[in-house]
Amino acid sequence: MNDVLSRFLRYVQYDTQSDERSTTYPSTEKQRVLLRALVEELRGIGLADAAIDEYGYVMATIPATTKRPDVATIGLIAHVDTSPEMSGAGVKAIVHRGYDGRDLVLPDDPRAVVRLAENPALREQIGNDIVTASGTTLLGADNKAGVAEIVTAASHLVAHPEIPHGAIRVAFTPDEEVGRGTAHFDVARFGAQFAYTIDGGSRGEVESESFSADAMTVTFNGFNTHPGYAMGRMINAIRMAADFVHSLPSESLSPETTDGHDGFVHPYVVQAAVERTSVKLLVRDFVTDGLREKESLIKRLADHAAAGYPGAWVETVVEESYRNMKEVLDRYPAVVENAREAVRRAGLYVRSRSIRGGTDGSRLSFMGLPTPNLFAGEQNFHSRLEWVSVQDMEKAVETIVHLARVWEERS
Numbered sequence: 001m002n003d004v005l006s007r008f009l010r011y012v013q014y015d016t017q018s019d020e021r022s023t024t025y026p027s028t029e030k031q032r033v034l035l036r037a038l039v040e041e042l043r044g045i046g047l048a049d050a051a052i053d054e055y056g057y058v059m060a061t062i063p064a065t066t067k068r069p070d071v072a073t074i075g076l077i078a079h080v081d082t083s084p085e086m087s088g089a090g091v092k093a094i095v096h097r098g099y100d101g102r103d104l105v106l107p108d109d110p111r112a113v114v115r116l117a118e119n120p121a122l123r124e125q126i127g128n129d130i131v132t133a134s135g136t137t138l139l140g141a142d143n144k145a146g147v148a149e150i151v152t153a154a155s156h157l158v159a160h161p162e163i164p165h166g167a168i169r170v171a172f173t174p175d176e177e178v179g180r181g182t183a184h185f186d187v188a189r190f191g192a193q194f195a196y197t198i199d200g201g202s203r204g205e206v207e208s209e210s211f212s213a214d215a216m217t218v219t220f221n222g223f224n225t226h227p228g229y230a231m232g233r234m235i236n237a238i239r240m241a242a243d244f245v246h247s248l249p250s251e252s253l254s255p256e257t258t259d260g261h262d263g264f265v266h267p268y269v270v271q272a273a274v275e276r277t278s279v280k281l282l283v284r285d286f287v288t289d290g291l292r293e294k295e296s297l298i299k300r301l302a303d304h305a306a307a308g309y310p311g312a313w314v315e316t317v318v319e320e321s322y323r324n325m326k327e328v329l330d331r332y333p334a335v336v337e338n339a340r341e342a343v344r345r346a347g348l349y350v351r352s353r354s355i356r357g358g359t360d361g362s363r364l365s366f367m368g369l370p371t372p373n374l375f376a377g378e379q380n381f382h383s384r385l386e387w388v389s390v391q392d393m394e395k396a397v398e399t400i401v402h403l404a405r406v407w408e409e410r411s
């Protein structure tokens with residue numbers, strides 16, 4: 001199990017940043033370099049069918065060891081790309097042995113300090129080994145910790161055929177961070193009945209609930225003319241959009257004022273000109289019906305703003321982003337329950353968390369593959385202050401091995 005750290009330190013050397021502006025798949029060619037290396041490594045540990053497809057998806061099988069014919073095939077999934085928000089090139093990983101509670105000052109930027117006061121999760125890491133980057137890049141624990149944990153668990157299972165388990169499918173995917181991780185994921189070819197993304201935070205986390213999410217575009221149409229001769233004729237779409245944004249709730253229903261189980265409406269991009277101004281909004285709620293209410297509120301406020309400008313008109317377009325995976329997972333309670341049991345057998349207590357966002361599992365669950373998210377030990381996602389504890393990574397490996405056993409016992 002000590003291998004998980006050395007694997008992790010090897011994977012973070014690869015720059016695998018994805019790019020949302022790219023039109024190729026994967027969005028960046030460099031992701032393929034790590035994906036290809038993973039194929040070789042999986043073959044090396046005995047997963048003979050490991051292969052990469054044209055889109056970059058790596059899939060492989062840990063063959064079943066059970067004699068029972070009816071054990072479900074489960075899947076383990078992690079993404080290799082890192083966030084476009086922060087450089088992942090030239091990562092210098094540092095292992096801080098025996099963390100003693102003091103601030104971790106990262107050497108390449110003295111302002112980059114991982115403080116206990118700002119990281120409550122560090123409180124349970126005293127004495128453990130913490131891995132950080134050096135202050136100028138992210139670390140890439142999101143999600144290379146998950147990749148290292150899955151490969152290490154696979155290697156352990158192959159080396160211990162006396163552990164009974166069903167067939168286990170492994171997938172490593174590109175482009176999760178740009179929301180396209182499942183765009184070409186072939187659920188039928190993957191062939192698992194249930195799966196887990198290993199892409200969560202603190203030890204013991206089992207996440208079975210995500211936001212339901214839509215994107216909405218509100219476009220105000222005005223009329224442009226020479227401003228020197230515009231009296232009584234010009235209709236300024238920018239003013240309309242400004243009135244609209246101003247009318248959105250800000251004391252509630254906004255990302256800045258909600259937490260826990262509350263959803264929100266979030267204007268995040270404006271493209272403005274006198275003739276036409278569009279406002280893009282994220283709409284989020286844990287209940288899909290709650291999205292409808294928020295969307296009709298947005299329409300009412302947009303119509304109201306346009307009504308102040310005779311001759312103007314407004315269009316609204318709603319696009320579905322993803323849905324709360326709980327709507328699917330509630331129909332297959334064993335998927336979450338078996339994960340909780342595996343966490344307990346690893347000697348941890350279960351933390352159930354609702355994700356205020358989406359995961360590849362949210363999409364996969366609605367593509368026919370129920371997929372909750374399990375902890376990988378990742379902390380401070382997408383930040384220069386990203387860190388992961390070696391002992392949490394080891395616990396994640398242990399949890400995966402228990403999970404394989406639990407499915408065999410309970411099938």
Ligand SMILES: [Zn+2]
Pocket residue numbers: 079142143176199
């Ligand atoms: Zn991730």
